[in-house]
Amino acid sequence: MFGNLKAQPADKILALMVEFKADPRTDKIDLGVGVYRNAEGITPVMRAVKSAEKRIWETQESKSYTGLAGDSAYTQALSALILGDAVAPGQIAAVATPGGTGAVRQAFELVRMANPDARVFVSNPTWPNHLSILKYLGMETIAYRYFDEESRAVDFAGMMADLAQVRAGDIVLLHGCCHNPTGANLNLTEWQAVVDHLNATGAIPMIDIAYQGFGDGLEADAAGTRLVASSCPEVLIAASCSKNFGVYRERTGLLMAVVHETAQQALTQETLAYLNRQNYSFPPDHGARVVATILNDEALRADWQAELEDTRLSMLSLRQKLADELQTLTGSDRFGFLAQHRGMFSRLGASPEQVQAMKTKHGIYMVGDSRMNIAGLNAATVPLLARAIVDSGV
Numbered sequence: 001m002f003g004n005l006k007a008q009p010a011d012k013i014l015a016l017m018v019e020f021k022a023d024p025r026t027d028k029i030d031l032g033v034g035v036y037r038n039a040e041g042i043t044p045v046m047r048a049v050k051s052a053e054k055r056i057w058e059t060q061e062s063k064s065y066t067g068l069a070g071d072s073a074y075t076q077a078l079s080a081l082i083l084g085d086a087v088a089p090g091q092i093a094a095v096a097t098p099g100g101t102g103a104v105r106q107a108f109e110l111v112r113m114a115n116p117d118a119r120v121f122v123s124n125p126t127w128p129n130h131l132s133i134l135k136y137l138g139m140e141t142i143a144y145r146y147f148d149e150e151s152r153a154v155d156f157a158g159m160m161a162d163l164a165q166v167r168a169g170d171i172v173l174l175h176g177c178c179h180n181p182t183g184a185n186l187n188l189t190e191w192q193a194v195v196d197h198l199n200a201t202g203a204i205p206m207i208d209i210a211y212q213g214f215g216d217g218l219e220a221d222a223a224g225t226r227l228v229a230s231s232c233p234e235v236l237i238a239a240s241c242s243k244n245f246g247v248y249r250e251r252t253g254l255l256m257a258v259v260h261e262t263a264q265q266a267l268t269q270e271t272l273a274y275l276n277r278q279n280y281s282f283p284p285d286h287g288a289r290v291v292a293t294i295l296n297d298e299a300l301r302a303d304w305q306a307e308l309e310d311t312r313l314s315m316l317s318l319r320q321k322l323a324d325e326l327q328t329l330t331g332s333d334r335f336g337f338l339a340q341h342r343g344m345f346s347r348l349g350a351s352p353e354q355v356q357a358m359k360t361k362h363g364i365y366m367v368g369d370s371r372m373n374i375a376g377l378n379a380a381t382v383p384l385l386a387r388a389i390v391d392s393g394v
Helices: 012-022 047-059 072-083 099-114 128-137 156-163 188-201 218-231 263-279 286-295 298-330 352-362 382-391
Strands: 092-098 120-124 141-145 171-175 204-209 234-240 252-259 345-347 371-373
Touching: 047 286, 047 298, 072 092, 072 218, 072 234, 072 252, 072 286, 092 099, 092 263, 099 128, 099 204, 099 234, 099 252, 099 263, 120 128, 120 156, 128 141, 141 156, 156 188, 171 188, 188 204, 188 218, 204 218, 218 234, 252 263, 252 286, 286 298, 298 382, 352 382
Parallel strands: 120 141, 120 171, 171 204, 204 234
Antiparallel strands: 092 252, 234 252, 345 371
16 A cells, blocks of 8 residues: 555745755855744744743643634634624634645645535645645635735736636635735725725635735734725635744634624534544643633733734844944945835745855755745844855846
8 A cells, every 4th residue: 555655745935944944054044945944043932922822831730622613712802802703703613724735734724625616715825835735635726926025025917817707606715915926015095906806806815824924014914804804705714823922833723704694603603613623532631721811811912912013023133233234334225115015924035046056155044935034034144145146137
């Protein structure tokens, strides 16, 4: 049986991690792996997370199962953080998942169950695992233009032209904020135009929001998602706590289905719980309990928001420093887009050959499409990266 297995395509980001680790150079820079790092190169445990874990350790008396949907304190608190008062709680069906990836996978499973003929429209480019999961599930995928390689901004005209192909029941996958891998985001006027088009065609939005709080702030980063949720009859939302709570290894995610016919909420909730049962039964609880403890405690929540804001401002500062350094070196403002992008990532616009040259000559590791993790930098390495970019002819 096992001899019939076929080798699967290597994950380029994971392969890059292995290559970076094996590189003996001491001045190498890892801009590939998608985790936040502070100025010391550490992915820290947030203060509020440590406090919440201590409280849970002191008070928790059982490790018995939670429900199939996860702990309701978590699903309700995270739903409220993302959606605010955009929709009534009775319109939301939600289940905890193993990370944002688990939420994405369960969302696609739900779509396939409800409408096997649904096509999924995905931005070009997008997070590679979106495409990998869709291919594995055998779901038809259609790319829509999103990123303009010349301006390094959203190609909104191209996006809307490609979305003219959607039909009723199709899924349009959108990034809630801090687009991965480009860092280029829709503005609210563009979000409204997308909403109007989806409602006119009967297509259904699915939003992947993995970086709330990393872009323009918790509220601003949720604005597009809230507009969609309040305006469209049916919405899927896959959320992750890995970045904004720093609980990467705890695999803490949430899948929400927003329905505006409340009679459908109970059936949708039952179906989501059923899908959990078929996949992993009960979702992991520790990270979810940490998040719920923080969000439902005024002092812990305030401390978490303060540290998250420091993280956000640190990344914005690094973006501006890199843009300024490149302007000094080149005498040109063509890299100004780096300061305009938001979140952990930017797509530099370098060719694969230029990316390879930066790795070979300078020990700069980024994904082959030139996606780089801004949070992998610090004040000392910004000038090194800037010189490598210029030296490689980007």
